[in-house]
Amino acid sequence: MAADTSEQTQEELILGFLSEGGDAYLSGEVLSSKLGLSRTAVWKRVEALRLKGYVIEAVPARGYRLVEVPDRLSALELGPLLGTRDLGRVIHHHETIGSTNEAAFRRAQDGAEHGEVVVAEQQTAGKGRRGRAWASPAGLNLYFSAILRPELPPQRAPELTLVAAVALAEALREAGSDAAIKWPNDVQIGGRKVAGILTELSAEPERVHFVVVGVGVNLNSTLEHFPEELRESATSLSIALGKRVARAAFTAALWTRLEEWLDRYLEAGFEPVRARWKALSSTLGQDVLVRTDRSELRGRAEDIDPSGALLVRTEAGVLERVLAGDVERLRPRQDVRSS
Structure with a gap:
């Protein structure tokens, strides 16, 4: 059956097929058959991917091979890595944006569905707790806001911040750090802030219309990227690990964790989240x-x-x-x- 004819979908499919092939070459004829396109159309889509930074080797009589993927967070990079059911299946990617939370809130008001995500390479007006700014340099870290439509009374919506904190701390630990949660919504490595969460909602007295969960994670920032007043209190995952972090792989792993914890929370209530949050806390007992x-x-x-x-x-x-x-x-x- 022929694939969706949109150019982005075609590019995503080509990347998916090439990724599955690993170091092996995939012929233009096979790609043409899989996509329901002419070989000329396949070549045009490959050229479009190359312009976006993908290194794709082409060898006559052998086909195409994916050599290198750019360090970006669009659907092209994230799609092949995602194992989620809903979260991130629709991605609104921006090179530069004021605030992913503001953009996601507007999209939710316009009817965006549960699981849609706004992600940006850079924020110019990133939002932290209590009206503070969030430093958001380009191409280094992770800035996203997820639109959720849970069946919850409004008074329980703040619990979603702790759900996100648990998922985030676990993802950072899986990456090799000693991440811990500082109440209410910061995540630290070695006592320094590496990530923050900002949750906003639209509700009426009896039900939640939607919740926007915004997350900022310092993945590849160096100390020079932080404002001077934050250099003693902030860190990044790459600083902690001593190596660069693959942003798309980390993002896909985090979204998987977040969806798993959301499912558990909606099925079993807050108590499992509370127990795990306590185990990951850097605040309790202090x-x-x-x-x-x-x-x-x-x-x-x-x-x-x-x-x-x-x-x-x-x-x-x-x-x-x-x-x-x-x-x-x-x-x-x-x-x-x-x-």
Whole structure:
């Protein structure tokens, strides 16, 4: 059966076939038959891929062989690597964008489906928590926002931030790091921030219309890429590993993890997520200073409750529930009461 005739789909299929072939050559005749195209049309699509940075070797009487893939995050690079059911099956790729979250929010308002993702090579107005900017240099890291349409009451939507944090920490650990989660939505390597999560939603009193989960991961930044004031508190996966990270492979692995955890959460509730979050936490068991919009709180971070709020035991022995705030780890103290 002939494939979809869109040029991008044809290019994705060619890349998929060449990737499956490994170091072997695939003849133009075979590609032509698989795609339902003339050999001239196949050649034109191969030339279009070469213009996008793909190194494709062509040998007369033998065919084509994929030699090198550009370090980009479009559907062409990610499609052949994805093992997800919904997440990332529709990718809106941008070379440069203000904010992937803002773009995803607009698309969701216009009817984008569950699992669609906005991904960018660079952000010029990346958004962090509490209105902060997220440094987003071009071609180095991962910046994406996923549109989710879960069947949830609005009060449970914040739990999705912790779902994403668990998936992200696991993906970073699978890549070889010692990633841990700092409450509520930062991921650290060696105590330095490597990734952040920003969740935004549209809802009415009884149901969620959609949730946008935005993720920024420092994959290949060097210290020089960070603003000077962040160089002592930020890091990247490549700094931690001492080698460059293949962005498309990491992205595909992360999206697989995220979909798996979303499925588990929607089937079994928040408790499995909570248990795994606690195991991955760098905050629990630590003396902390929590700054909220209205006050400061010092104490021992003891737990997160069934809704994801942080439970802090103060110096006076009172257990305080913190819904939002910035957490700073303090030097250990001996006088915080545990009951």
